[in-house]
Amino acid sequence: xxxxxxxxxxxxxxxxxxxxxxxxxxxxxxxxxxxxxxxxxxxxxxxxxxxxxxxxxxxxxxxxxxxxxxxxxxxxxxxxxxxxxxxxxxxxxxxxxxxxxxxxxxxxxxxxxxxxxxxxxxxxxxxxxxxxxxxxxxxxxxxxxxxxxxxxxxxxxxxxxxxxx
Numbered sequence: 001x002x003x004x005x006x007x008x009x010x011x012x013x014x015x016x017x018x019x020x021x022x023x024x025x026x027x028x029x030x031x032x033x034x035x036x037x038x039x040x041x042x043x044x045x046x047x048x049x050x051x052x053x054x055x056x057x058x059x060x061x062x063x064x065x066x067x068x069x070x071x072x073x074x075x076x077x078x079x080x081x082x083x084x085x086x087x088x089x090x091x092x093x094x095x096x097x098x099x100x101x102x103x104x105x106x107x108x109x110x111x112x113x114x115x116x117x118x119x120x121x122x123x124x125x126x127x128x129x130x131x132x133x134x135x136x137x138x139x140x141x142x143x144x145x146x147x148x149x150x151x152x153x154x155x156x157x158x159x160x161x162x163x164x165x
Contacts, residue, residue, distance in 0.1 A: 035133060042128060043125055056085065057094065057115065057118065057122060065098065066108060067100065093114045095111055096112055
């Protein structure tokens with residue numbers, strides 16, 4: 001049996017979370033650290049993909065040619081941020097921009113053949129990552145977690161949009 005006083009003196013005890021036990025942002029941050037580590041191990045380092053680039057590739061894979069403005073809104077990126085990311089990805093030959101024939105001022109973002117190959121590879125690799133991340137969750141818990149995180153993200157996005165109008 002371990003001596004609690006000796007454990008405390010050695011720093012071997014768990015810290016009390018105090019008010020952090022009920023701070024949503026604290027728990028989201030801890031979960032984010034774990035998920036980002038998994039992302040880097042599975043996709044970031046092996047495929048040379050940043051998180052936002054992965055998300056953009058997955059959106060294009062799912063939707064086909066997409067207006068840049070729509071991608072910026074979905075990824076919560078400012079137009080200048082998206083432009084810089086698209087420039088980097090275009091330099092790597094993962095995508096190209098095409099004028100929207102219905103609105104010459106707007107652009108569609110389109111996967112290139114290389115971009116489609118990379119997107120399909122990343123989608124396959126991400127399945128392993130997702131299995132590892134959600135191994136401690138039942139299917140219902142995983143679905144609930146995704147639903148709740150989407151609710152938080154949507155609520156915050158709606159508040160930000162309301163503040164800008």
